[in-house]
Amino acid sequence: MIPENDIIALFKAPAVAMKAERLLRKAALDCRLIPAPREVAAGCSMALRCPAAQLSTMIRELNRLQLTPRAMYRKSASGYQPVTPSAEGEYHDPVSG
Amino acid sequence: MILYLDNAATSFPKPEEVYQAADRTLRRYGVNPGRGSYGLVLEAGRLVYRTREAVAELFNIADELRVVFTSNATEAINLALFGLLQPGDRVVTSSMEHNAVSRPLHALRARGIQVTEVPADRFGRLQPDDVKAAAMAGGQAARMVVLCHCSNVTGTVQPIEEIGPWCRRHGILFMVDAAQSAGLLPIDVQSMAIDVLAAPGHKCLLGPPGTGFLYLREDLQPTPLIFGGTGGDSMSEEMPEALPERLESGTLNAPALAGLLAGIEYVQRIGIRQVREHKTRLLEALLYGLRQLPGIRIYGPGTATEHGGVVSFTMAGRDPAETGFLLDEQYGICVRTGLHCAPAAHGTIGTLPSGTIRVSPGLFNTREDVDRLLSALTDMLGPNFSISQQGDVQ
Ligand SMILES: Cc1ncc(COP(=O)(O)O)c(C=O)c1O
Numbered sequence: 001m002i003p004e005n006d007i008i009a010l011f012k013a014p015a016v017a018m019k020a021e022r023l024l025r026k027a028a029l030d031c032r033l034i035p036a037p038r039e040v041a042a043g044c045s046m047a048l049r050c051p052a053a054q055l056s057t058m059i060r061e062l063n064r065l066q067l068t069p070r071a072m073y074r075k076s077a078s079g080y081q082p083v084t085p086s087a088e089g090e091y092h093d094p095v096s097g
Numbered sequence: 098m099i100l101y102l103d104n105a106a107t108s109f110p111k112p113e114e115v116y117q118a119a120d121r122t123l124r125r126y127g128v129n130p131g132r133g134s135y136g137l138v139l140e141a142g143r144l145v146y147r148t149r150e151a152v153a154e155l156f157n158i159a160d161e162l163r164v165v166f167t168s169n170a171t172e173a174i175n176l177a178l179f180g181l182l183q184p185g186d187r188v189v190t191s192s193m194e195h196n197a198v199s200r201p202l203h204a205l206r207a208r209g210i211q212v213t214e215v216p217a218d219r220f221g222r223l224q225p226d227d228v229k230a231a232a233m234a235g236g237q238a239a240r241m242v243v244l245c246h247c248s249n250v251t252g253t254v255q256p257i258e259e260i261g262p263w264c265r266r267h268g269i270l271f272m273v274d275a276a277q278s279a280g281l282l283p284i285d286v287q288s289m290a291i292d293v294l295a296a297p298g299h300k301c302l303l304g305p306p307g308t309g310f311l312y313l314r315e316d317l318q319p320t321p322l323i324f325g326g327t328g329g330d331s332m333s334e335e336m337p338e339a340l341p342e343r344l345e346s347g348t349l350n351a352p353a354l355a356g357l358l359a360g361i362e363y364v365q366r367i368g369i370r371q372v373r374e375h376k377t378r379l380l381e382a383l384l385y386g387l388r389q390l391p392g393i394r395i396y397g398p399g400t401a402t403e404h405g406g407v408v409s410f411t412m413a414g415r416d417p418a419e420t421g422f423l424l425d426e427q428y429g430i431c432v433r434t435g436l437h438c439a440p441a442a443h444g445t446i447g448t449l450p451s452g453t454i455r456v457s458p459g460l461f462n463t464r465e466d467v468d469r470l471l472s473a474l475t476d477m478l479g480p481n482f483s484i485s486q487q488g489d490v491q
Contacts, residue, residue, distance in 0.1 A: 012337075013342045014342060019146065033134060035134035
């Protein structure tokens with residue numbers, strides 16, 4: 001079970017998710033790869049999970065590394081809420097602009 | 098004791114660490130990296146990823162996701178040539194290529210790709226000006242120049258550091274077959290302006306057979322050779338756009354890639370320069386010794402520092418195949434004879450159709466090994482030696 005408030009990020013390919021995990025761990029983030037929950041991804045994708053407290057560091061590092069996620073979500077009691085640029089300021093979703 | 102001197106075919110033996118890494122991976126993480134996301138799969142995936150990073154670091158590749166694993170250099174070369182060249186394109190190559198390059202190019206001719214072969218001199222050397230002239234023939238830049246960095250027949254090293262930047266300035270793709278040089282000569286894809294680099298993992302990088310890779314510059318997007326599952330985005334009928342997945346469908350050989358990682362780390366620890374110096378010393382002793390023997394003809398530059406890892410020679414009046422057979426049968430020495438999958442190179446140096454005897458020492462060979470080969474050859478040339486007496490030779 002993914003704890004409430006945890007963040008999950010989806011990337012355009014599994015190897016990119018792998019790269020993101022490796023580099024974020026090097027930056028001392030407590031993140032790990034998990035199977036993407038079916039609510040946010042069809043098929044057999046991987047997602048990178050991070051504790052809520054590290055969200056802003058995660059976004060900053062991913063931007064710095066130019067590893068922009070395809071999408072990001074926050075787990076809530078009612079499901080996965082998209083993390084939007086307006087809510088977090090720095091995260092730019094390449095799909096929705 | 099068998100003496101193996103055919104490291105240009107594949108390096109053997111491997112460092113102990115390589116055996117251990119492959120064995121450990123097969124036992125502990127013998128799962129399918131990239132298929133599923135449970136812990137063991139992720140561990141195997143991370144190992145593959147670290148191998149990608151190690152390859153990227155060794156060749157100064159900025160983004161390890163541009164490194165695609167293949168099962169050997171041949172597959173990497175095919176992937177690039179068939180995936181990037183379109184009918185109407187012109188490609189320039191040399192007369193020193195391995196069949197891994199010349200056969201795909203021959204097949205591509207039938208698909209409307211024009212191939213120009215630049216001849217090398219009898220030492221196997223290419224003149225950069227000849228390559229440049231061929232690439233600009235008719236006033237129009239070719240699409241690609243593809244060259245073997247170091248010949249597997251003569252060991253001749255081509256001046257890719259001059260040709261690459263020139264190609265970049267003229268908007269020509271520069272592809273290098275580093276089968277004999279990756280892990281032996283310094284290769285920097287940035288300073289040498291290499292757009293496409295194909296290499297085996299199982300030769301000078303000391304990895305197990307079944308490993309190789311292709312590096313592709315940022316904006317190159319070849320059509321895949323093989324279509325299939327990539328572990329992600331399964332609903333799509335199309336292959337994914339992103340590298341490496343686009344070009345890596347099917348199960349990866351994680352145990353061998355773990356071995357390759359250990360091999361690269363070993364080479365890094367020793368240092369490419371030291372590896373080269375060791376081989377140069379062995380080739381120096383070999384060349385010196387060969388020159389003391391009657392009727393020996395050496396091919397290629399003839400100076401150890403100008404040979405990559407191999408020396409080719411012939412013995413007057415003897416078929417290389419017969420010499421190779423006797424070295425194996427009577428003296429337990431493994432060398433490669435014949436054409437070494439590179440008939441054009443043998444055409445260039447004048448050794449068609451029977452080829453040469455090729456000696457390629459490895460990292461673990463010693464001066465004593467070279468002496469053992471030289472005394473076997475001396476013995477074979479001795480006054481009492483003839484083929485019919487081969488049973489008498491110990
Ligand atoms: C110059 C050259 N290119 C390509 C290859 C093919 O390498 P692989 O056996 O890894 O496919 C070789 C191997 O002998 C080679 O010497």
